[in-house]
Amino acid sequence: MTDTTATKSAARRSLGDIDLRAVAPFVALAFLLVLGALVNPNFLGVDNLLNVLTRSAFIAIIAVGATFVISAGGLDLSVGAMSAFVAGVMILFMNTGVIGGDIAMLAVAMLLAVGVGALCGLANGAITTVGRIEPFIVTLGTMGIFRALTIYLAEGGSIAMKAPDLRAAYRPIYFGSVFGVPIPILVILAVALIGAFLLYRTAFGRHVIAVGSNEDVARYSGIPVNRVRTLTYVIQGVCVAIAVLVYVPRLGAATPTTGLLWELQAITAVVIGGTALKGGVGRIWGTICGALILEVVGNIMVLSNFVSEYLIGAVQGAIIIIAMLVQRSLVRKR
Amino acid sequence: MVTSAKPALLEAVGISKSFGPVEVLGDINLSLVPGEVHAIIGENGAGKSTLMKILAGHLPPTKGELRMDGQPVVMAGPVDAEHRGIVLVHQEILLAPDLTVAQNIYLGREIRKGLTLDDKAMNKGAAEAVRALGIDIDPTTVVGRLSIARRQLVQIARALLVPHRVVIFDEPTASLTLTETDALLRVILDIKKKGAAVLYISHRLPEVKEIADRVTVLRDGKLITTRPAEGLEAVDMARLMVGRDVAKLYPDRVATTAPDFALEVESMNVPGYAQDASFKLRQGEILGFAGLVGAGRTELLEGAVGLRPAHGKVKLNGKPVNFVTVRDSMRAGIVYLSEDRKGKGLLLAQNLGINLTLAALGQFLRGMLIDRRKEAKALDGAITEFDIRTRNKDLLAGQLSGGNQQKLLLAKMMLLDPKIVIIDEPTRGIDIGTKEQIYKFIAELAQSGKSVIVISSEMQEVIGICDRILVMRNGRIVGEVAGERMTEDEIVVLATGVTSREAASMAEHA
Numbered sequence: 001m002t003d004t005t006a007t008k009s010a011a012r013r014s015l016g017d018i019d020l021r022a023v024a025p026f027v028a029l030a031f032l033l034v035l036g037a038l039v040n041p042n043f044l045g046v047d048n049l050l051n052v053l054t055r056s057a058f059i060a061i062i063a064v065g066a067t068f069v070i071s072a073g074g075l076d077l078s079v080g081a082m083s084a085f086v087a088g089v090m091i092l093f094m095n096t097g098v099i100g101g102d103i104a105m106l107a108v109a110m111l112l113a114v115g116v117g118a119l120c121g122l123a124n125g126a127i128t129t130v131g132r133i134e135p136f137i138v139t140l141g142t143m144g145i146f147r148a149l150t151i152y153l154a155e156g157g158s159i160a161m162k163a164p165d166l167r168a169a170y171r172p173i174y175f176g177s178v179f180g181v182p183i184p185i186l187v188i189l190a191v192a193l194i195g196a197f198l199l200y201r202t203a204f205g206r207h208v209i210a211v212g213s214n215e216d217v218a219r220y221s222g223i224p225v226n227r228v229r230t231l232t233y234v235i236q237g238v239c240v241a242i243a244v245l246v247y248v249p250r251l252g253a254a255t256p257t258t259g260l261l262w263e264l265q266a267i268t269a270v271v272i273g274g275t276a277l278k279g280g281v282g283r284i285w286g287t288i289c290g291a292l293i294l295e296v297v298g299n300i301m302v303l304s305n306f307v308s309e310y311l312i313g314a315v316q317g318a319i320i321i322i323a324m325l326v327q328r329s330l331v332r333k334r
Numbered sequence: 335m336v337t338s339a340k341p342a343l344l345e346a347v348g349i350s351k352s353f354g355p356v357e358v359l360g361d362i363n364l365s366l367v368p369g370e371v372h373a374i375i376g377e378n379g380a381g382k383s384t385l386m387k388i389l390a391g392h393l394p395p396t397k398g399e400l401r402m403d404g405q406p407v408v409m410a411g412p413v414d415a416e417h418r419g420i421v422l423v424h425q426e427i428l429l430a431p432d433l434t435v436a437q438n439i440y441l442g443r444e445i446r447k448g449l450t451l452d453d454k455a456m457n458k459g460a461a462e463a464v465r466a467l468g469i470d471i472d473p474t475t476v477v478g479r480l481s482i483a484r485r486q487l488v489q490i491a492r493a494l495l496v497p498h499r500v501v502i503f504d505e506p507t508a509s510l511t512l513t514e515t516d517a518l519l520r521v522i523l524d525i526k527k528k529g530a531a532v533l534y535i536s537h538r539l540p541e542v543k544e545i546a547d548r549v550t551v552l553r554d555g556k557l558i559t560t561r562p563a564e565g566l567e568a569v570d571m572a573r574l575m576v577g578r579d580v581a582k583l584y585p586d587r588v589a590t591t592a593p594d595f596a597l598e599v600e601s602m603n604v605p606g607y608a609q610d611a612s613f614k615l616r617q618g619e620i621l622g623f624a625g626l627v628g629a630g631r632t633e634l635l636e637g638a639v640g641l642r643p644a645h646g647k648v649k650l651n652g653k654p655v656n657f658v659t660v661r662d663s664m665r666a667g668i669v670y671l672s673e674d675r676k677g678k679g680l681l682l683a684q685n686l687g688i689n690l691t692l693a694a695l696g697q698f699l700r701g702m703l704i705d706r707r708k709e710a711k712a713l714d715g716a717i718t719e720f721d722i723r724t725r726n727k728d729l730l731a732g733q734l735s736g737g738n739q740q741k742l743l744l745a746k747m748m749l750l751d752p753k754i755v756i757i758d759e760p761t762r763g764i765d766i767g768t769k770e771q772i773y774k775f776i777a778e779l780a781q782s783g784k785s786v787i788v789i790s791s792e793m794q795e796v797i798g799i800c801d802r803i804l805v806m807r808n809g810r811i812v813g814e815v816a817g818e819r820m821t822e823d824e825i826v827v828l829a830t831g832v833t834s835r836e837a838a839s840m841a842e843h844a
Contacts, residue, residue, distance in 0.1 A: 201703050203695045210692055213681040220641065220670070220678045221693040221746075222661045280683055 021274050021330050025289040028272070032296045040303040050182055052299050053292070054174075057184035058083075058243045060291035062262060063269040064195040064284060065121075065239030068232040069135075070270050071199070071282030073212040074128065076236050077139040079266055081146035082120050083259030086244045088150045089116050091159045091254055094166060102169040114241040120146065121237020125230030143263070151256050158255035167252050174249040184246050188288065191242060196284040198235075205282075208232060212279025261313065265294055268320040274327070294319065341404060343368050343531050344389065344420065344500050348398035351384050358384050359555045362398070366500060366531040371522060373534045373542040373563070376552035376575055377766045382535050385552065386502055389533065390422035391415030419499035423506055427485045429492075431478035436460035438477050439492045463491040466524075468517040482628070483510045490521070501525055502533040507541060508627075512830060519545050537575070539568035553577050576766060583770055584798030585777040589817075592617040595652070596754055596785040597668070599638050602646030607633030608809045611646075615754065615787060620780045622800030623789040625829045630809035631789045632673060635756050639663040639670045664693065669747040673758035673789070675736070679743045682732030686724065687713045689731045689742060694749035716745035721771060737768030744775065755779055756787040761795060773799050793822045805829050 036043035062079050069076045090113040099105040124142055128135045153159060161167050176183050199205035207228045210218040219225050248254070271277060272293055273286025297319065298312045307315065342365035351359040359381045366372055376382050387393040389400070391409035399406050402418060409415045412422070429438045436453070439460045445452045460473035467487050477485055486506065494501070503522070507515045522532055522545055536542055542549060546563040551574040558574055576583075597615040602608060608630040615621050623631040637644025640657035648655050650666055657663040660670070672678035680689050687709050691698050698705050698712070713727060720741040724734060731742060740760070747755070760776065761769040776799055780786050790796045796803050802816040805828035813828040815821075 203699055203702075203704060206688065206692070206695060206704060209684070209688070210681060213683055214677070216674075216678040217681050217692075220660065220672055222659075222664045223692070224659075224661065280681075 021327065022283060022286065024326065024330065025273050025286050025293065029289050029293050029296065032293060032300065036296060036300045036303070039300055039306075043300070043303055048299070048303075050185070052295050053188070054182045054184045055299075056291045056295035057188050057246050059262065059265045059269055059294060060188045060288050061191050061239050061243040061246070062236075063266040063273075063287045063291050064191050065236035066266045066270045067195065067273070067275050067282050067284055067287045068199065068208060068235045070267070070275050070277060071212045071279055072208045072229055072232045073215065073279030074135040074229060074232060075139065075267075076121075076124060076135065076233060077263045078120070078124060078143040078146055079236065079240050080259035080262035080264075081143045081150070082117065082237065082240045083244050083247065083262055084150040084254055084256070085120065085146040085153075086113050086117050086241050087248055087254035087258055088153045088159045089113070090244065090248060091161050091252075092153060095159075095162045097163065102166050105166060106170055110245055113244055114238055117237040117239075117241025117244070118234050119237070120240070121234040122230065124237070125233030128233070129226040129229050147256075150254065150258070154254065154256065156256075158253050160253040161248070167249075170249040170252075172249075174246055187242065187246055191239065192284055192288050199282050199284055204228070204231070209280060209282060212276075212282070214280075264320075265291075265316060268316060268323070269294055271320055271327075272323040277324075290323075342366060342401070343403065345401040345404075346385075346389065346398065347401060349385070349388060349395045349400070350397040351381075351388060351393065352396045357396075357555060359388075359395075362552075362557050364550060364557070364560070366533060368499075368529050368531055369526055370547040371526050371532045371534055371545050373536065373546035373549045374552060375535075375537060375539065375542055375549060375571055377537070380552040380575070381555040382552055383504065384555075386422065386504055386533070386535055389415075389500075390420055390502055392422075416496055419497060420502070421493045421496060421498045421500070422502045423490050423493045423504065425504040425506070425508060427482065427489060429477050429485055429489055432476065434474050434476055435464065435471055435480075435488050436473035438488060439463060439473075439495060441492075443495075459495075460491070463495055464488065466494075467491055467521050469514075483514045486510060487514070487518070490518070494525070498525075498530055500531045500533065502535070504535050505537070507536065507538060515541065539571045542571065543568050551575055583766070583773065585774050587620075587777050587780075587799070587801070589801035590616055590618040590780065592619070596650070598647075598649040598652075600647040600649070602634060602638055602644055602648075604630070604633045604637035604642060604644040604809075608637065608644075608806075611806075611809075611811050613804055613811060615785050616801075617785055618780050618783050619802065620776060620786045620788060620800045622796035622803035623787065623806060624791075624793060624796045624803050624825050625806035627791055629806040629829065631806050632758055634806070634809075635670065635758070635787065635789065639668055639756065641670065664750060664752075667751075667753035668756065669693075669750055669752040669754070670756045671743055671747055671758060671760070673762060675739050675743055675762075676732075680731040680739055680746075683730055685728055685730055686722075686734075686742060687727070690716055690746050691749065693746055697749065712749065716742070716749075720745045720775075735765075736763040737765055737772075740764055740768070740772065744772070752784065754785045754787070756789070758789040759791065760788060761790075761792070793825050796820075797822065797825075807831055 033044070042048055066076060066079065090109050093112055094105060094109045099108055124139055127133060127138045173183055178186060199208065207218065207223050210221065210223055211225050211228050215225055269290035270287050272290030274283045275281055275287060294316055297315055301307055301309050301312055301315065344366045346362055346364040349359060349362040350357060362385060374382050374385065384393065388395050391412045391414055400409065401407065407418065430441065433441065436457045440456045445455045457473045464471050464473065464487070467490060469484070469487055471480065471484060471488065477488060480488065490506065506518060510518060519541065522534065526532055534542065534546060543563065548560060549563050549566055549571065550560040551558040551571070553575060594617045595614045596617045600612045602611045611634050625631050633642065636642045638648060640660045640663050648657065655666055676682055681692070690713055691709050695704070698708050716722060717724065722738050722741045722745065724738065731739060734742060757776065760772050764772070776786055776788065788796060788800055797820045802814065803820055803825065804811050805813045805815065805825055807829055815824050
């Protein structure tokens, strides 16, 4: 009998609201674009829009990784601190100058960054799964560790790229463009495409959703739950590293404030995008849309005089709460 | 009617309930008079729970009305019903495991002394409430430490704490031992003596026979009859419930005599659950595991297939194997279908296709990609082959009825093309028609040379479909019955360790 009741309410949900939830972030983004255009005619200019997209790159790329972690039922609070740590290690390596030739040096440094990111993710994943500790606690701990290590490596100051030639060679990764499209935007696209492919089309992606949906069912179905979980954190680490690759040429330095509150923004982007915080639903394109919404809101605040731009953090914090309330009400309406 | 002289305390007049286009209850007329125990019996899915929920204010009826003392009432919800003196004792345990017995009993209605809680008074009250049920539990014990049976009794104590005129019990003895059941039945008679009406929902017919004054039979959402319990034997009740001869439910079968063993388990220990268990499963055999809830059957077999830590020897077709995880046993051709279909069997929030292919996803890969067309084809095939009844193929697994969920779970595991199939509680929460289909399917599996293990708490079921039955008690295999000796009496004696005729007849048809 309870079956029938559940059947009834679930049936109603499937009709309207699952689609509604997938569409909601895009509707919100469209609404913001209209709002932006009304506030300032320059908003819809190609330059401004490309600028907004470029600036959203770090969060968007990290948030793609966060989509995997969260849809598998996990959480990673350490991504901001991890970004700073990976950036610091990468720059310190480049400053050693052990490899002659700028291109070779850059290539090796990038590989190193990705490797370090993957290892950081592996640590998060292994401690969570093998140690059976709540990911909230584990990544809260590693967040402190990564941040402190960065400050230690920087000896309390910042870590800057020393070689000007190398800096010049690296610069285009953030400031350059291909056929008029800034490279960071291409990186977002590439990461999102690979992410969507992994999550939607491969067995691994199916396993991620299964584990996030119900870990027991996944285990009884013969899915290696711990391995899947751990891999989502490794993917998160690699995404952080890719974001760092785009970030380093922008300032050429890692500072104690690098990546500060990025975890908040990444999780916000994922949640706005319609991924369920309790796992079982993952939306890569929704996440990208969520990252754009965050950046567009910031941009509108800068272009308008409604609210002080110093309050961007407050507005972004409010957005995640509002996004949750909207999701909740969409569920209730069914 | 014996009791028609007394005015009805609570009355259902022409109650119907529909969920969407599906009518689960039709035109039910029922009256409860003070000082009677009124039993409602019926197969799973007959509408017992729905009727009970309507009477206790959890669900509004689609048609018809409820009357109390002759006056029409509309119940706003369970709290409203409770104010009117109607309390419901749930089948599931709804207690906070980290709170003490007294804290649970007084949860939401704490006794206060000024600003603070009066723990002394609550502990005393709780101790009395529990003692009234004929058991002795320290009220300061944390509920999580109690056995399921004792939690059930605490829950009953909690329900009875409020002033009550009608008490509804929803299968309260499902997880109780014989002694505990006896104690509970005495409590119910006590409630009755004090002038309240008791609505007793159960499919344990001997219990019904023992305490009911009147019996109402539901079948497929319809009220078949309401009769005085006197002169109504358990067998008659069963016939009324099922609406036909019960024996035909099970397919005809000749027990296998194959000399080869598909699976041999030797001195298996599952820490905390099963000790030194050894058994052998023949090729093409249907082997039953009977026993009381908590006897360790599920845990033993979960241990044997690598789902939980266990030590012991396992041989497959005579060769020793070592299953560290369930993946190992799956690859070796053994599948285990959990009794907890909703918690461990299916992803309720995902669609049918994702559920179907989850365990055998490797078969649906083309390179790295999942072949969605092949998945869709497999779903079509499974829907036909297993007769999964679904309005459309995009439904979520949680939207299927219990029976169809079980068929989907079967289809999911059969994709692995197993040699040995272990099914835990194959028909729990499933209607009679689907039961028959599942029994037939199990028999066909064995016929085709696969070996099957059926774990079930329904004795008629294991007797009906198995070639041989092993009985477990307190984590040990205590006996084996086969052929003529496969009777409920034999099994009950083994399962309980109680040999008295009273105990055996008590659990007859349980």
